Amino acid sequence: MAERYREPALAERATLAARFSNDPLLLEEAVRRWHQLDPQAEAPLRLLAGIALQRGNWVLALEKRLQLVEQGGHGELALFTELALDAQVDPIPLYERLSRHLAGPEAVRHPHYHDTALAMAILEAALGMRERAEARLEALSRDHAELPALWMTRARLALEANDPARARDAARRGLAISPGDPRFLLLLAQSELELGNVAAAERHTDALLDEHLGNDELRISLARLYLEEGQLDAARRLLLPLISGDQTPSSAFFLLGAIAEQEEEVDNALLYYRQVSQEATSCAPACGRRAC
Structure with a gap:
């Protein structure tokens, strides 16, 4: 009917029906x-x-989001850009x-220009254009200090x-x-650790873990963060709760072994390393780095 009568309202109904069809084409x-x-x-462009x-x-x-922006809509470009970078898109x-x-010429006059400028600053930061990104963010902070992504960047x-x-001031x-x-x-x-304030850093990581109870991967990632800064005791405190359960991640044993090795506790290091599964050994060369 939409094809025959060329009515947008019919096309909208057809789209609604198609969404329940499980047929992407x-x-x-x-x-x-x-x-x-x-x-x-706006809706078809978003779809x-x-x-x-x-x-x-x-x-x-x-491209579709920018079409929406050029029509006066809100493209949510900053959020889109963050999602793209999280997905490791070029x-x-x-x-x-x-x-x-x-x-x-119309870009700066758009009511949501700040969103587009913030998206560009995020991309500039990702591409190493630090000075450009900083200048853009400084200008944005004068009128749009309420944007979380601004302070994140x-x-x-x-x-x-x-x-x-x-970094600490911006994060606060x-x-x-x-x-x-x-x-x-x-x-x-991260900023407190780099400033040498281990206790303050642990308060923030404890709050983070409280928000994500049972997230072993997060706990291990945080332990690696402390290891990068040479804070072995703090890293150990994060890892030890993991080995009390029945299904301890191999990476936890590996990192505990690395800590014991750095402390020249050879017997303890060997004890932990023996419990590392075969699959985890591929991570060994990168231990202590974010890529691990």
């Missing part, structure tokens, strides 16, 4: 027809962006497309610049805006 066809019949509608993400086409997803094509958008940039005091600002956000707690722990 049918859904895409319905969404595309809806978008063709009503190019200014097309979501379909592109499901297929791993982040550049096309960004930031260069996203940066190039966003640059072309920001070069347009500033904290990460400060850590990369070996300025843990500034972010945590005040977004209480309990685990990302800010982790950034605070």
Whole structure:
């Protein structure tokens, strides 16, 4: 009926029906027809962006979001950019497309320009353009200090610049805006560790673990963070609760062995290493690094 009568309302109903069909091709066809019949509608553009993400086409997803922005909508580009980087997407094509958008005369007059500028700062930071990112974030902080992602990016940039005091300040600002956000707690722990404040770092990691009870991977990752800074006792305190259960992760035994080895406790090191499964030994060369 939508095809015959060329009515957007019918195309919208067809899309709703297609969403319950478990047929992705049918859904895409319905969404595309809806978008063709009503190019200014926000919902089909968001759906097309979501379909592109499901297929791993982040550049096309960004294109659809930018179409939404160019029509006056909110593309949520900062959140999109963070998701892309978390998924280890190559930031260069996203940066190039966003640059072309920001070069347009209308970009700065958009009501959500701050979101686009923040997305660009996140990409610049990821690409090592630290000075550009800092300048953009400084300008944003004057009028949009309420954005958690702004302080997240500033904290990460400060850590990369070996300025843990500034990173701590930025993370504190972010945590005040977004209480309990685990990302800010982790950034605070990292900055306190680099400042040598182990007790303060442990308070933040304890709060993080309280928010994620039973998350063994998080506990192990935090232990590695302490190991990177040479805080063996703190790393051990994080790992020891893991070996009291029946299913201890092999990486916990391996890291405890590495700690004992660094402390020249050879017998204890061998005891822990003997309990490491075959699969975990491939992690051995990277022990103590974030890649491990």
